[in-house]
């Protein structure tokens with residue numbers, strides 16, 4: 807799974823805009839049906855292929871929602887509730903094969919990935935532990 811580096815905000819109606827370039831890469835067009843499910847506390851969006859369902863266990867089926875004409879998709883209320891996503895929350899967008907993955911955006915240290923106790927320096931985030939380690943280099 808790799809981050810696209812794109813962070814988008816959920817709007818007041820729990821919608822999120824899927825970036826144009828990702829729609830193109832994944833073959834998502836306006837009005838396309840997407841299957842939505844939760845995996846490892848992230849939201850997974852996958853182009854829904856009705857033909858692909860033959861022989862597939864129904865239990866695997868996610869919630870199906872259509873992309874609107876502006877490439878937006880409504881995140882189902884029940885998923886927002888489970889993952890505690892609220893309007894205006896920022897979601898980071900990842901891709902894996904044909905899946906689009908949305909995770910809560912937690913700014914993290916550029917060196918170690920720690921999300922707690924981080925400071926911004928020249929528009930980069932560094933955690934206090936790494937700051938201490940850098941200080942030691944100067945001694």
Ligand SMILES: [Zn+2]
Pocket residue numbers: 915916917918919920932933934935936937
């Ligand atoms: Zn760090």
